[in-house]
Structures are given as C-alpha cells and as structure tokens.
Amino acid sequence: MNTAFHRAALLALLLHTALPAMAESPAAAAQAAAARGEYREASRLYQDAARQTKGGLAADYSLLAAESLLAAGEPAGVDPLLQKLPPASLDNRQFQRAGLLRARARLQLGDASGALQALPASFDAPLAVEGLAVRAQVQFALGDAVAGTASRVARDPLLSPEAREANWQALWTELGRAPLPEGSVNSGNTLVSGWIELAQLARGGAPLVAVEAWRASHPDHPGVSQLPALLLPDSPAPAPLVGGRDFALLLPLSGPLASAAQAVRAGAEAARQQAGPQAPALSVQDLAPGLEAAQQAAITAGAGLLIGPLRKEDVAALAASPLRLPTLALNYLDAGRSPPTGLTPFGLAPEDEARAAAEDAANAGQLRALIFSQQGDWGERVAQAFRSQLEARGGRVLAEARFAPATVDFSTSLKQLLALDASEQRGKQLANIGIRAEAAARPRGDVDVIFIGARAAQAKLIWPQLRYFRAGRIATYAPAAAADAGPADLGGLRVCDAPWRLDTTGPLADLRGTLATVNPRSPDAQRLFALGYDAYNLARRMQSEGLAPGNAVPGLTGELVIEADAALHRRLSCTTLVAPNPVSDEGGE
Template identity: 30%
Template sequence: MIVCLRLFTALCLAALLAACASSPSSSLGELPRTPDASLEQLLQQASASQDPQEAALLRLSAADLAMRQQINERAAQILAQVPVDQLKPAQQVFASTLAAELAMNRNDPKAALTALSHPSVARLDEMPADLQVRTHTVHARALEADDQTLAAARERVAMSAHLTGDSANSNNEAIWTLVAALPVEQLQASGNDVLGGWMSLALAVKRAGTVQEQQTAIDQWRAQNPAHPAAIQLPTPLVKLKELASQPLTKIALLLPQEGQLASVSKALRDGFVAAHYQAQQAGQNPPSIQFYDSSRLTSLDDFYRQAQADGVQLVVGPLEKTLVKQLNARSQLPITTLALNYSEGTKGPAQLFQFGLAAEDEAREVARRARADGLTRAGAMVPKGEWGERVLNAFRQEWVAHGGSVVGIEYIDQPVALAQQVGDLVQQRKNSSEPMQFLFLAATPQQAQQIKPTLNYQYASDLPVYATSHVFSASGNQDQYNDMNGVRFCETPWLLEPGNPLRQQVAAQWPQAAGSLGRLYAMGVDAYTLTSRLGQLKALPDSRIDGLSGSLGMSPTQHVERQLPWAEFVNGQVQRLPDTPN
C-alpha cells in the first residue's frame, strides 16, 4: 500500500512539474505559469526537486500565485529564494517583472524600476506577447509614479500592438492621460511614430484656446492621421470636448456682493472680470453677455437660481461669500453650472459646482514643489499662530511629505517680541541636529519677514534659504521695505511679476490700485472670466492647464481650481524674477 502511494505521489508531482512550465522556447528558457496546485504543493515540490531549473520554475510559480492571492510578503520571501542570475533570459524577465509588481504593491516605484533594470529586460521584445504586456504595464505604472510621464507613455505605446478590444481601448485612454499631462515644450519634440501622433494631438489641443478652437484642431489632426489609434477612436475626454463645443455660452450671471465687508474685494474682482470681457470684444470675439446680481441682497439661493434661469443664464460666476459657497457645496445638484469665487472645505460638492480663489494653500503647495525641484528634503517652518496658519502649514506638509520630504522644526509666529527667540530656537535646532533643516518655509507678513530674515543673519544662519508665500510681498513699490529681506524667495501672481502685460497696464491705468497688492484680486477677476469658457476643458482634460494672471490654473478631482505660481527673489530691495518651477 505504501509503495502504491509513493508511486501515485510521484506521478502527481511529475504532472505538477509539467503544468508549471510552458513548452521550451529555444535559448530563452521555459516560462512558469500558474498551475492547478496549491501554494504549499508548489513549495513542497520545489524543495524535493533535484533539478535547480525545475525548482526555480516552481518557486517562480509559487511567488506569482502568492502575489495573485495578495500574500505579498510571502511572495517576496519565495522570490528571494530564486537564483535569478542562474536563470535563462525569459525566466529572468519574469522574475524581474514579478519583483516590480510586488514593489508597486507596496508603493515603491523606485524599487520597481530597479528590478526592471535587469539586463534581461533589454530582450523583452523577444518574449511571448503576454509577458511583454505584463512587463510594459508594470514598467509604465512605476515610471508614472516616479513622475517620468513621457517614459511611461512610451512603455504603454510599446505594448499597444499586443492588445485588442477593451484592453486596447483602456491602454489608449491611459496613453492619452499621460501625454495630455506633458508640458508643451516636451510635446514639441514629437516624431512621426505612434507616440509622436499622440503628442501632436495633445499639442494641437493645448495650443487651441476655446473649446470650439480645440474641436477644430482635433478634426484637422484626425484628417491628417486617419490610421492612428486616437483617430479611429477618440479618447473619452476629447469626445466630451466635442459635446461641449456644440453648446456655446451666450449669457453669464456675475453674482457678487455690492455692500458689506466684501464690497471692496468684490469691486476689484468685478473690474477685472469686466476688463477681460471688453478685451475679448476688442479682439473680435463674440463673448457672452453679462448680467449682474447682488449677493448681499440675496434672501434665498433657490430664488436666485429661478430668476437666473428665467433670465436665460447658462453659467453663474460667484458667489464670493464663504457661507454661500458652503451652502452650494452641500447640495446634491445645482440648476445652473456655477463657478464659486471661494472655497468650501470638506467633500466634493455637486457636479455643477466649480470653486476658484486665491487660496494660500495653493502657495504652500507651490513652495513644496519648488523646494523639491531645488533638491531639498528637510524643511523648517514658520507660520502665524491660529487657524489660517494651521491650514497653510498642513497644505505644505501634506505636499512635502507625500513626495519624501520631512519637516524637522516648526515655530508659530505670535507676538513680535517673541520672534527673535523663535528664530533662535529654529537655528539652534538646526545646529544640534544630525539631519538639520535645509530651508525655511515662511508664511508671514512683510513686517514679520523684515524681522525674521535679519534675525537669521544675526544668528549666523544667513545661509539658510527662505522660501515664502506671496504674503511677504506688499507690492508697495517701497524699496526700503525689502532691503532687509535679501535672498528671500517667494511665489507670486504673474499679474504682479509681469508689469508689462497689456491687460494689466490697461487696468492699472484706469484703477491705479491694481498695480499694488489689490492687483491679485483684479488678476483673479480676469482669470474667472477666462475660466467661464474653459471649465469644460479643465474637466474633460484633468491634466491640462491655463496660463492665467493669478497663476497657472489646473483642476483638482474635487473641481477646485488650483494655482501654480511663478517665483521671484528680493535682491538689494528689488524684486528679481526667477525661472519657473520645473514640471
């Protein structure tokens, strides 16, 4: 009986071995495949095998099975027992791909890219199609997570020839998402291959202004590239653009308070909005008409929307009041698409609500992007004490930590007399730390910054870079105010950093205050007008951006318009423009 059991077991194990490997493929070697066996059976057979090649194939199958069962740590342990350098090329590619997939499962794209740098992967185009697709897929995911967008698109294009049906369509959608996120300068380097076609399509869409112009550009591109995958089946966002082009905007409601605490802010926004409207008329466009409504006299949002609908309004710009924006955000839907000129905190609002404002959080995230682009990893922070300072600090910290940075010291600006001690505490911490801060994130008024920077110099920390929000810049034209802030870098609106802009010059000639700090509000008004014709574009093309006068504008998944800003530095009391933050 025992002899019979042994014979039966041996036959089962032999069949198991045959199921674990594909047929021989010349010098590339056999590929493992998921067998009809349990994880433990595979591991037992691998341990019992006298053939190193068979044992390696069984362990590769076991590791692959463990990963598919979401037992990632076990999969990694099994894979570590496989002598990859002793395997044949196809097996090495399989092992490298599996290691990369496990790395991505633990959110480690750099480890995935290291795994895929194995020399065998250079022979990927000799491998079976299913392995090619699997390797290209994880490579694209890792590159995208590592912000190597163009390389990720290239990987997806490379595997597209092996895909059909829904898989091909999904891959093409992913290619478009990647290519649409590339800056214009990278798109201009396109060739005549398939990837070049994708890039030239994205460039055509980005160069066009209105939705109608974008539709014309898409039609022309399709006529020139009839055999391209994107011409055969347009990516979904471009189909949505086509739908938008058939719905021209003819009437806008501008809902702003004419009385109360926000009246002066409202006036600057309104003047900027109307100035942009007149500029469009002068350029020979046919802009929509504007109807003005006073939000300070509102008794009911429902009554307002009923009146706006009766007046033929297709888009509402406003309100400005945060309480009203919160009310809109809490609704399940709105009767008219609305661009609110403030932000509500919390969850995403109705699909018809977009939100835009001069959020300090945008600037905090911009500081994080800039410092990261400059190669820095450890930050100190000084922000005002209170709710505003906490919001700004949290926005900076989230963006900073999400990309591998650390915050090694924080001080909350409170009373002026305590500033020197607070700066001294940060400097002392920097001196005593084994991993000292490399720069200071500063959100402060010009008056506070005038004390903080000289104190840093006095504390022998003049070499500590300071990256600040726009709040350090009053745009007063008083050079003496900035003499003590040499070297402080800050982000600011294009409106205040580009005085030669024709629209800015025209507005400032009529309203001189637009050349000062109020200019940020005029810029926001101009950009709000620009957004009226581009909201559909930003929603349909989530990675696209608009070069505005309050910043480079993009849209978050919660339909908040977010700004990226240019940079400047105080040099001998003067404001000196710096190169933009690399994408």
C-alpha cells in the same frame, strides 16, 4: 475677434467701397465705431446707413446693425430691428442671416423655443458652419441631446482639422450638461449614437471594461479623444445648461467683502473687454438679497453660467443645494469635501503658494526643512500644504514652531527652531575648558530650507530676525501675502505668487500696461483683479470646450489645472525679492 463679427465687419467694408465717395458715410463711421468696440454706436450708424440706402444694400446695413447690437450685449433690440425688414425684400442669404441673428438673440435671452422657431430650415454654404453651431446650442438648450449631437456631427465635414477638434470639445461639453436619453439610441448615424453612448458611460461612472467595449465598437470615433479624461477618477461633469450664453457674477456689493468684490468685478469686466465683441456678456448680481435670489436674477438676465460666490460659506451653501446653472465658484470647499456636478471651485488658496514653494525647493535639492507658521487655520493650512508636498518629493520637515499673530519679538521661538540655544551652550562649554569659540551662535547645519507661514505684518519682522540669527543664507520661502510688505523689508526672501504680480517682461507685463488704468494699486487687490480676469476666461472655456482634468490653462493667477479634488488649482513660479539697497546679514555672514 469672433469669426461671425469679423465676417460682418468685412462685409461692411465691401459695402462701403460700393458707395459713392463722400467725406465719411454712416457705414464708414459705423465700421470705425465697431473697430473701437463701440457696438451700440455702430448699430445706430448702420441704421442711419440703411435709411439712406435702398434695396439689398439697406437690408445688409440693417443686418449689420442687428449684429452690432448682439456684440453690444443688447439682444432684446434685435427682433424689433429685424421686424422692419419685409421678408419678401430679402434674398436667400439675407433671409438666412436674419433668422440666424434672431435665433442668437432669443437664445441669449433664454428663449430656446423662440430661437428654434427663428432658425431657417437649412443654410447655404457661407452660413452653414455658424448656423449648425447655433442650431446645436438651441437643441441642447431644449434638452434634445440627440438632435444637438446630430447638428454638431453635420458640421464636421465643413471644418478644418483644427476646427473639427474644437467642435468635438464643444459637443462633449454640451453632452455633459444635457439630459441624456436612457438606453440605446437608434439615430441612424453611428457617429451620433457613439457620442450619446459615450456620454451615457461618462454620466454613469462606467467601469473600465465598459469603456473598453465602447472603444472596440467605435475604433475610429472622434470621441476616443475624450477617453483619457473619462478614465480619471472623480472628474466632474458640467451641470445641465438651462439659461442663456452669458455670464453672471455673484458678489457681495456691500459689507466687509465689498472692496474685494469690486476688484474681482474689475478684472472680469476687463477680460470681457479684451475678449472681443462676440464674447458672452457679463452681469453682476448682488448677494445682499440672498444666494437663491441672486441666482434667479442671473437666470432672468439671460445667464447660462455663474461666476462666484466669493465667500467660503456661500460656496458651501451652494454645494449643499441643487445647482441652478453651471458655476465657477471663487472659493473652495473644506478639505475632503468634493463639489457636486456642475460646481468647479477656483480661488487664491494660499496652499497653492505653499505647495509651489515646496516644489521649488525640491527642484533645487533642498529637502530638509524647518517650518515657522502662525497659529490658526490659515497658518496650519499653509504649513500642511508645504509639508505634504515636500514629503511627496522625498523631503522631510526636521522641526516646526508656531507663533501668535500679534507677536512682535520672535527671537525666543526662532532660537529654539534654529537650535541656537544648543549652539550657545556648546560655545560656553568650550570656553569653560579654555577653547575660544566663535562669538555668535550659528543655526543648525542640517537645514536646507525654511518656510515662513506668515502674512506681511509678521514676515517683515521675522525675516530680519532670521538674518540676525545668521539664517539668511538658508533658502527661505513665504506665501504671496508675505510679499505685500515689499522688497525693501524682505530682500532675499523667496515668494511664490501670481504671474500677474511677478512677471516684469513678456505678454503679461504688456497686458498690465494696457490695463494700468483699471488694475488696482494694492497687491492684494491686484491678485483679486487677476482672479476675476481668469474667472471670466475660464467660464468661456467651460462653455465652449470644457475643462478636462489635468489640462493646464495659463492665466494671470498661475497655470490652472483641475486636480483630484475636482477643483481648479494654481501652479506657480517663485522669485527672490530684491531689496533696492541690499545689506549684509545683521548677524555678520
């Protein structure tokens, strides 16, 4: 639970115990509603408690009502509620709390100037940590990077070492989004100036010598922790933040991708619910009116970060135009095309699954491969990804073959790929000279691993035929889409898929039980649900800490890492499907 709301709930408990005993006071009912996540109801009950109480206690209940509105994602109701509190009736703590709540609400509504006006000039110790963080957010939203940095720096001495690290990460993310002053900055504080100078170096793609000169001038500066990411080539910087703190999903709510969009939306909303009361709110903007209109609607709704779009063509269009907000796209650009600053592509690329298959095979010492993949763009991409990764690990592909997606009988192509024709020919030659050969031909003996670039409909036909041709004991991999045919048809095949689909024990299995009522039934929809869940959590990380290249983030879709193409990719585990009633290979192995 967010610290601010946790503190508010604790205050509610203390206030409740100060009241005379009763069956259940509105304050107690409000606290129970907040514990269930029913923040709108909690706000109503706290307002009832305020009306039934006098003096400072009534003001505290009103402040808790406003806090609950923020938790409910209803910042517009905060100002009208707090206007009912005469400033003269508030003590210093209550006055500062009211100003802070007004500022947070206005910032969520996209009114950074109004938020700055609402902030108290200073904060007493109990509110200083939160107050300085909000002040920094407001100042950065107004484009004042120097003042925002000064507020973050002033916060440092009040924090534990762990919280200080998080404060530095948040500052670095804010500096990556904000317009920076040109030239040197004389802030009167070497820590502030050092942060600004480092951000200027990062923004300008500074050469190594300039970065080393900064390090020599600031040997004990906390920004030193950012140097490894800064020195990575092509590491993306977040786009300027011009909106609020909430998120907006850009999705097609009608048309052929509507069902996919619904699964993504369900996952993102589930993540929002799991994140707690202070997590950013989530709106959904339909792409039917167009990409530009959806972005504007999101900004109007108070979004500070966009999640989507889902279609590859829309992501390409977004990359070709000036970004309105930092964006976590739910698909990728074409190979070789780098995203602009502020756009982070993320999705369910089957190439990630093919690379994971090659890694898994190489780790097992299986370095001599055959590839059997469907014709077309999808098949070529997974084949290329498997080949490249295996060769990077010192392996090689001995032979490849392609099949048309509508193929039903794969025997001719498989016999050629497995060199069964040569085996049969050798058998005939031996028989002609009176030597009895084994009746059934065997696949070539120099193969360690087979990769099938196929979806479920083809995989459920290819795998039995491979087994019939006595290739079932060769380690065979396929992308996640193949596994949708189910283990009954694919027992023994090895697939690399999202942990959300594979994990049968542990935290993800427990979470899957918790979310059983909203998790879709079909395997493909479950992966899209996991994509939406991860996207919301990644957006939170982008907003609070940033995503540094090379850092791994665990997710439902895999271990997520920004790689050299400035996009997020999944690192996956692989598993062997187990048939409910396994049978021996038809070929007689």
